[in-house]
Structure formats: structure tokens, C-alpha cells
Amino acid sequence: MISYLEFEKPVAELQARISELRASAEGDGIDITAELQRLERKSQDLLKSTYASLSPWQKTQVARHPARPHFLDYVNSVFEDFVPLGGDRHYGEDQAILGGFARLGGRKVMLIGHEKGHDTQTRLKHNFGMGKPEGYRKAIRLMEMAGRFGLPVVTLVDTSGAFPGIEAEERGQAEAIARSTEACLALPVPMVATIVGEGGSGGAVALASAERVLMLEHAIYSVISPEGSASILWRTAEKAPQAAEAMKVTAQDLHQLGVIDRIVPEPVGGAHRDPQVTAEALAQAIGEELDALSGKTARQLRRMREDRFLGIGVGQPRRRLR
Amino acid sequence: MSWLTRVRNSLPFAPRRETPDNLWVKCPSCNEMLFTKEYEDNLSVCPRCNYHGRIGADARLNQLMDEGYELLPAPEVQEDPLKFRDSKRYTERLKQARAKNPHPDAFTAAVGTIVGQKAVVGVQDFMFMGGSMGMAVGAAFVAGAERALEEKCGFIVVTAAGGARMQEGILSLMQMPRATVMTRRLREAGLPYIVVLTDPTTGGVTASYAMLGDVHIAEPGALIGFAGQRVIQETIREQLPDGFQRAEYLHAHGMVDMVVPRRDLRTTLSTLLGYMQPAKAA
Numbered sequence: 001m002i003s004y005l006e007f008e009k010p011v012a013e014l015q016a017r018i019s020e021l022r023a024s025a026e027g028d029g030i031d032i033t034a035e036l037q038r039l040e041r042k043s044q045d046l047l048k049s050t051y052a053s054l055s056p057w058q059k060t061q062v063a064r065h066p067a068r069p070h071f072l073d074y075v076n077s078v079f080e081d082f083v084p085l086g087g088d089r090h091y092g093e094d095q096a097i098l099g100g101f102a103r104l105g106g107r108k109v110m111l112i113g114h115e116k117g118h119d120t121q122t123r124l125k126h127n128f129g130m131g132k133p134e135g136y137r138k139a140i141r142l143m144e145m146a147g148r149f150g151l152p153v154v155t156l157v158d159t160s161g162a163f164p165g166i167e168a169e170e171r172g173q174a175e176a177i178a179r180s181t182e183a184c185l186a187l188p189v190p191m192v193a194t195i196v197g198e199g200g201s202g203g204a205v206a207l208a209s210a211e212r213v214l215m216l217e218h219a220i221y222s223v224i225s226p227e228g229s230a231s232i233l234w235r236t237a238e239k240a241p242q243a244a245e246a247m248k249v250t251a252q253d254l255h256q257l258g259v260i261d262r263i264v265p266e267p268v269g270g271a272h273r274d275p276q277v278t279a280e281a282l283a284q285a286i287g288e289e290l291d292a293l294s295g296k297t298a299r300q301l302r303r304m305r306e307d308r309f310l311g312i313g314v315g316q317p318r319r320r321l322r
Numbered sequence: 323m324s325w326l327t328r329v330r331n332s333l334p335f336a337p338r339r340e341t342p343d344n345l346w347v348k349c350p351s352c353n354e355m356l357f358t359k360e361y362e363d364n365l366s367v368c369p370r371c372n373y374h375g376r377i378g379a380d381a382r383l384n385q386l387m388d389e390g391y392e393l394l395p396a397p398e399v400q401e402d403p404l405k406f407r408d409s410k411r412y413t414e415r416l417k418q419a420r421a422k423n424p425h426p427d428a429f430t431a432a433v434g435t436i437v438g439q440k441a442v443v444g445v446q447d448f449m450f451m452g453g454s455m456g457m458a459v460g461a462a463f464v465a466g467a468e469r470a471l472e473e474k475c476g477f478i479v480v481t482a483a484g485g486a487r488m489q490e491g492i493l494s495l496m497q498m499p500r501a502t503v504m505t506r507r508l509r510e511a512g513l514p515y516i517v518v519l520t521d522p523t524t525g526g527v528t529a530s531y532a533m534l535g536d537v538h539i540a541e542p543g544a545l546i547g548f549a550g551q552r553v554i555q556e557t558i559r560e561q562l563p564d565g566f567q568r569a570e571y572l573h574a575h576g577m578v579d580m581v582v583p584r585r586d587l588r589t590t591l592s593t594l595l596g597y598m599q600p601a602k603a604a
Contacts, residue, residue, distance in 0.1 A: 162529075162548065162549075163557075164548070164549030164550075164553045164554045164557050165549075165554060165557060165558050166554065166558065166560070166562065166563065166566065168548070168549070169547050169548060169549065169554070169566070169567060170575050171575070172533070172575070172576070172577050173529070173548040173549070174528035174529040174532070174533045174547065174548040174577075175533040175577060177529040177530075177548070178498075178502065178528075178529050178530050178531070178532075178533040178534050179533075179534070181498055181499050181502050181529075181530060182502050182505070182506060182534060184499070185499060185502055185503060185506060186506065201486075201495060201526065202495070202498060202525075202526050202529040202530070202548070205495055205496075205498050205499060206529075209498075209499040209502070221492060222491065222492060222495070223486045223488060223490075223491055223492055223494050223495040223526070224486070224488055228553075229488050232488065233408035233409070233488060233489075234408055234409060242408075243408075246404065246406050246407060246408065246491075247404070247406075247488070247491040247492070248404050248491050248492065249491070249492070254492060257403070257492065257493065259492050259493070259496060305503075306503045309496060309499040309500045309503055310464065310500060310503055312493065312496045312500065313399070313400055313403060313457050313493045313496065314399075314400075314461075
């Protein structure tokens with residue numbers, strides 16, 4: 001049973017009518033196949049047109065949809081032979097950031113990403129995908145190891161942000177994020193990052209400072225959540241839709257700004273409507289990117305990464321207004 | 323200037339009088355009324371409660387560097403790349419900030435000497451849109467680091483920021499890896515990178531170049547952290563411990579090397595630079 005988002009209401013209503021028709025037809029013995037087909041087609045068209053023009057705020061809701069595939073779903077649908085590795089060797093094991101060896105269509109990689117969880121129990125276990133310093137330090141450890149064993153690093157980014165809490169601050173959340181970003185930039189092996197759901201601020205950048213950054217079609221990536229930005233700049237979280245619009249958080253906008261390199265298409269109605277199709281598209285995109293990077297030297301890869309970030313937004317400097 | 327002063331000064335027959343408005347300042351911490359002159363002579367530190375007041379880029383450079391330093395030109399960047407508007411246009415906010423500030427954005431760098439030792443010093447100014455890190459701040463950081471690489475000298479950055487500049491959206495976030503590229507280059511070149519954390523340093527600035535120094539110095543009482551206190555409180559719904567996210571707290575938790583009062587900063591930096599000479603290439 002799919003849960004509908006607010007803006008999907010017309011589709012939900014159509015679907016409800018189809019179910020009703022089906023139920024009543026069963027008793028009457030009237031043939032309504034043609035009518036059902038017509039309604040199904042209509043529902044599909046409606047879904048398609050709705051998703052073809054999602055607003056940034058609607059995309060935010062799709063990106064956060066509870067049924068959207070997360071890291072552990074992709075571990076099984078995109079990758080094979082995942083060997084989870086745990087712990088930062090300093091303090092603990094953070095279940096918000098997972099990682100380990102894996103294969104992608106025969107290629108050996110180091111896979112790292114945020115896991116949000118899918119029900120109350122797992123959400124608590126994974127702290128809603130909000131990493132703590134030990135999570136980022138684990139990522140650093142795995143990246144360094146990947147470098148030593150010549151394994152390309154693949155990251156799946158999906159976090160509302162790094163955990164804001166007393167113990168996280170105490171143990172140096174900021175330092176852990178900064179070092180993780182630095183570890184990405186220092187990698188002597190290829191790195192491909194994909195924002196699969198929410199790319200929330202520094203907690204996302206720490207795993208996304210790669211030479212190739214991909215985004216799922218309806219994922220979002222931003223400096224602060226639309227709600228957070230709205231409550232600071234508009235002084236009310238209710239302006240989140242405007243904030244999402246103004247901040248340019250969608251894959252399409254970010255591609256235009258040169259912040260991401262490639263958009264991975266999602267099935268009609270979003271990744272959660274057909275996780276298998278999503279996984280196939282993701283596997284293909286990441287695989288192609290890795291192949292294109294293979295054969296590059298450590299020096300070339302670092303240079304690519306540095307040029308990429310130094311060059312963002314530098315396109316056309318304009319006269320300063322004064 | 324009060325309206326009365328304005329009227330008085332515009333009268334051709336009345337003797338012009340210097341405005342007395344800024345003769346006194348109130349310490350934001352202990353509320354003591356202080357002579358502005360006395361306060362500024364004390365480097366904008368309250369002589370009564372030792373509160374370290376926020377100061378602008380020029381005041382900071384003058385305090386830290388020897389006379390005759392050279393300001394680096396502010397890099398040209400794309401203005402308002404997102405055409406951002408909340409209750410006000412971003413361009414309008416920039417204009418207002420510039421009207422009140424001698425520099426075009428929140429990061430100003432200079433090259434010169436500190437007690438005779440060559441260094442590039444970059445200063446983030448909280449008075450300019452909360453010191454927030456956008457493309458101009460990122461570009462000025464990069465330019466400062468590049469100059470240090472050219473001069474083969476240390477790079478000292480004095481941080482102060484609420485975080486990333488929201489009006490530049492994702493492009494402000496991209497300044498985190500951008501600055502980190504440069505801190506890595508400095509390290510590879512064997513040049514010292516020293517961070518002086520001042521009140522307040524939070525958000526994306528802390529989570530990038532502010533925490534990647536070879537040495538971290540904090541000013542007493544400075545608020546330094548990743549997440550804002552209100553956000554933390556709303557998330558965990560607990561009372562925050564006393565002194566949470568203050569310089570002394572970070573020192574106790576191993577995140578900064580030392581807490582140094584403003585009057586000793588200059589000599590501390592010069593001592594550090596004396597030790598941190600580029601290693602001779604083998």
C-alpha cells in the first residue's frame with residue numbers, strides 16, 4: 001500500500017475510484033474492463049504530468065518519502081557481496097553512516113553512505129541518518145583504506161544533516177566533517193558521490209566532495225533545510241515552500257549551476273514507486289562514471305576534484321554593485 | 323548623530339561640535355559604561371569583565387600585523403547568483419552591508435609581517451552579514467591562501483561567522499570543499515596554517531577551514547560550534563551544560579590548542595610562526 005503525498009491527492013482519488021469500481025463489479029458481474037483500463041491510463045498520465053513539473057517543495061517531500069529506497073535497500077539492489085565494516089577506532093560505531101567493501105557489476109569498490117531507517121525502530125537505530133563524529137571518522141578510515149587498496153569510493157548521500165547534539169559537539173562534529181571533506185579531496189582513487197534523497201548541508205558535503213557528483217531526479221541538495229532557512233530568513237517555518245524555491249535545491253537547478261554533474265532518472269512517480277527500476281538506473285550511472293574514471297592517475301583525480309570545486313560559480317564574474 | 327546635533331551643526335552661526343554619541347560604549351556582557359577610547363585602547367576588550375568584543379577586519383589587522391601591511395584586492399565574484407529574495411532582495415542586503423563597511427564582503431586578507439615574520443592574514447568580519455560564508459568569502463580565502471603559497475609564508479585566518487550565507491544557497495555550501503582544497507595545498511607545501519577562532523564561529527565555517535588548522539587558537543569566551551544552540555535544544559530537549567560551545571569548553575574537549583586573550587595574540591602568533599618554518603626540502 002503506497003502512502004500518497006498531499007499533492008498526489010488527485011491520483012489517490014482516482015485510484016480509490018478504481019478500487020471501488022473493481023469491488024462493486026465483482027458482485028454485479030458487469031464487464032468493466034474497458035472502463036478500468038481507461039481510468040488506470042488516466043491515473044498513470046496524471047501521475048506522469050504531476051511528476052514532470054514538481055515544485056522544489058514537492059520534490060523535498062518526495063526526497064523524504066518514508067518509502068523511498070535508502071542505503072540498505074541499494075546495498076542489495078545495486079551492489080553485491082557487501083562486507084560491512086564498523087567503527088572509527090576512537091570512540092564508537094555510528095549506524096547513521098554505513099560502509100564497507102562491495103561489488104558493482106564486478107567492480108570492487110568501497111561503499112559509504114547515510115542510512116535513515118524505514119520504521120520507528122530502525123530510524124532510532126540509524127539516528128534518522130544524522131551522522132555523529134564517529135560516523136564521519138569511520139568514513140575517513142574507510143576512505144583512507146580504499147586509497148591504500150586501490151578501491152574506488154562510491155558514496156550514497158541521504159541525510160537531513162549531521163546530528164546536532166551535545167555529545168556530537170563535545171566530540172568535535174565540525175572537525176570530523178571538515179576532515180571527512182578533506183579525506184574525499186585527498187583520495188588517490190576515483191570517487192563518485194550520488195545524492196539519493198536529501199543532501200543536507202555539511203553532513204552531506206563530507207561524503208560528497210567527489211570529482212563526479214550525481215543526483216537522483218527528485219533528490220534535493222541544500223545548505224540548510226527549507227524549513228530551517230524559512231525560520232531564519234522569513235521568521236516562520238511555514239514559508240518553507242518559498243525557501244525551497246529561492247534556494248535552488250533541485251537536481252535540475254543544481255545541474256544548471258554546475259554543482260552536480262549528472263541526473264539519474266527516477267521512474268514515474270518517484271523512486272519509491274519502483275525501487276528496482278531506480279536501482280538499475282543508479283547502477284548503470286555509477287558504473288559508467290567509474291569506468292570513465294578508471295585509468296586516471298592519483299594526481300589526475302585529485303586535480304579533477306580540486307578544479308571542480310575551485311571552479312564552481314566562477315563562470316562569469318560580474319561587476320560588483322556598490 | 324541625533325537630530326539636534328544635526329540641526330546645530332548645520333547652523334552657520336553656532337560653533338560645530340563633535341558628536342558625543344560614541345564617547346561611551348556599553349559592554350554587551352556586563353553592561354558597564356566604558357569610555358570608547360579606553361575600550362578601544364584595550365583592543366575592544368572590557369577592562370571590567372574581560373569580554374572580548376567583536377571587531378572589524380581593519381581593527382583586527384591593525385592589532386595583529388606590523389605597520390605597512392598590504393591589503394589584497396577583494397576578488398570579483400558573481401553577484402547574487404540565485405537572484406535570491408526573502409523579505410528583502412539579497413542585492414539590497416549586500417548594498418546595506420557595504421554602506422556600513424569599508425570592505426565589499428566579509429573576508430579581508432592582507433600580506434605583511436607579524437613582529438617581523440612574514441604572513442598572510444585573513445579576517446572574517448561578523449559585522450558584514452554575520453560574517454557569513456558565500457562565494458566572495460570563499461574566493462577571498464582562496465586568494466589569501468594562494469598569496470601565502472606564492473610568498474612561501476604562513477596563512478593565518480581569524481574566523482567569525484554564523485555559518486554559510488543562505489542567500490547563495492548551495493553555492494555557499496560549496497565553499498567548504500573549496501577552502502579545504504587550499505588548506506590541503508598549504509599543508510603539502512609545508513606552510514603553516516593557523517586558525518584564530520573568535521566570537522562567534524559556527525556552522526559550515528567551523529565544519530571546514532576553521533577546524534583544519536595546524537594550530538587552533540581561540541579568544542576567551544568565544545562561541546564555537548557546529549550546530550546552533552537553539553537547534554540543539556530543539557532536537558534533544560535538554561538543558562545545555564554551562565559554558566557549552568565556549569572557547570574554554572572546546573579547549574577542554576581537545577578541539578583548540580589554546581585560549582589566548584586578545585592582548586597576547588600578536589606575540590603568540592609570532593612565537594608560533596617562529597617554530598613553524600617551512601621544512602627544508604630534502
